[in-house]
Amino acid sequence: MWYNVSSITDKEVINMSSNAEIIGSMLLKENIKPSYARIRIMEYLMSRKSHPTVDEIYTALVKEIPTLSKTTVYNTLNLFVKSNIARVLTIEENETRYDADMSCHGHFKCESCGVVRDFCFRSPAIDTNDLDGFLVREKNVYYYGLCPECQANKPAN
Amino acid sequence: MWYNVSSITDKEVINMSSNAEIIGSMLLKENIKPSYARIRIMEYLMSRKSHPTVDEIYTALVKEIPTLSKTTVYNTLNLFVKSNIARVLTIEENETRYDADMSCHGHFKCESCGVVRDFCFRSPAIDTNDLDGFLVREKNVYYYGLCPECQANKPAN
DNA sequence: ATTAAAATTGTAATCAATACAGTTTATGTG
DNA sequence: CACATAAACTGTATTGATTACAATTTTAAT
Structure with missing residues (x-):
């Protein structure tokens, strides 16, 4: 073809x-x-x-x-x-997003314009003894808020 | 009534x-x-x-x-x-879960039995300069893996 | 060329979530 | 208390992402 x-x-x-x-x-x-x-x-x-x-x-x-x-x-x-x-990124409530970057990073979603931005964090930073004995395969970190542009555009929400 | x-x-x-x-x-x-x-x-x-x-x-x-x-x-x-x-917890891919505990904690989901367990982490631990200028309203942390019981029950996947 | 297995396609079905109009309940006023 | 208005609630219809599935096409091997 x-x-x-x-x-x-x-x-x-x-x-x-x-x-x-x-x-x-x-x-x-x-x-x-x-x-x-x-x-x-x-x-x-x-x-x-x-x-x-x-x-x-x-x-x-x-x-x-x-x-x-x-x-x-x-x-x-x-x-x-x-x-x-x-x-799989479950950062949206209704639709699944996909990411081929398997390195350790989090995702920030702007609640105003919807843009999704990657950010780095140190993987062991979150670790806790609450999960002793648990096998953790994947860590997904989602932040929600306002990106700089949307903060400038609507300062008084 | x-x-x-x-x-x-x-x-x-x-x-x-x-x-x-x-x-x-x-x-x-x-x-x-x-x-x-x-x-x-x-x-x-x-x-x-x-x-x-x-x-x-x-x-x-x-x-x-x-x-x-x-x-x-x-x-x-x-x-x-x-x-x-x-x-809102988007820890499931198809169904939304809800949590009234607004304190800083993450959620572990066992991929075998489906149980969801809370765990504590230090909130600023993840922080990064990748998000300078971003206003973060909410942080959601999801871990996926195997709980101790399911590890014991099926050691060889 | 033939055949079997794998990949792809298109349609139908599923199901969480929302839209919406009608009904019931709560609240306030004379 | 009677009445009016707004808020809360209900039930059904609709939406839309995802999956199920059977049919078709492509690939790989003999």
Whole structure:
């Protein structure tokens, strides 16, 4: 099958190919067959700091992959999560976001404009003896508040 | 309107009355009219460490308040959250849980049995200069893993 | 080329949450 | 007490994210 690459420069093709290879071998390491859809979904996830929703991923990729199905996006993301190469963010109350950055970091969400921003924290900083004997696999830290821009725009809420 | 209190002892009536008064004045402080339903929902929320879902609250309370509507439970909880006397826990992927404990603590969820357990952490421990200029209103910390019991029951995953 | 397994697709179903209009309850006034 | 107004509550319909599932397409191997 062929995809429209008419608007892509040679350099971008090289980069894409390079990305695809890197992502492909990452998937193979997890025993995930690196299909075109899977590579593109992971590539999209890795290239966005916005931690996209299923709908955002689908809407963006279906323009270039007209046969893409939203079910495939769901299936693929669930597969990534099970393989620990992506994580679920429950920072929204109604919609799931996904993050391919598995390093230790938290997420700040502005309650006014909705932007989500990463922040670093020292992983053992939260540790507590309340969880002696518990095996902790994943730590999710969500902050909610106002970003600097929204504080400036509406000082007297 | 009358409610069935036949199975409640005098001591429990006194305690209930006491709880109701305490919760009632708490609600009044937030300009929330302390209706019977609101008091009972807050009382249920405060008495459970399990951080119940809407369905759990409704199912438990409708036995004693036959006219209760699930919409009222939704409305009441949203009202509590807006008034900052309860918080939303997005620790489940599909269902919202609620917590009336507004003190600084995190939530551990066992991925095997599903139990949710509170744990303390020092609030400023996570702080980072990545969020200079950001106004943080709420911090939610979720851990996922295995509780001691489930580790014992299934040592080899 | 043939076949089996895996991946993908599209539609239908599920279910938490909300919208909304109608009803009941609470509160205040004459 | 009667009445009026606002608030709270109820029940049903709707929304929308997610999953279930059967059918189709693609991939990989012989």
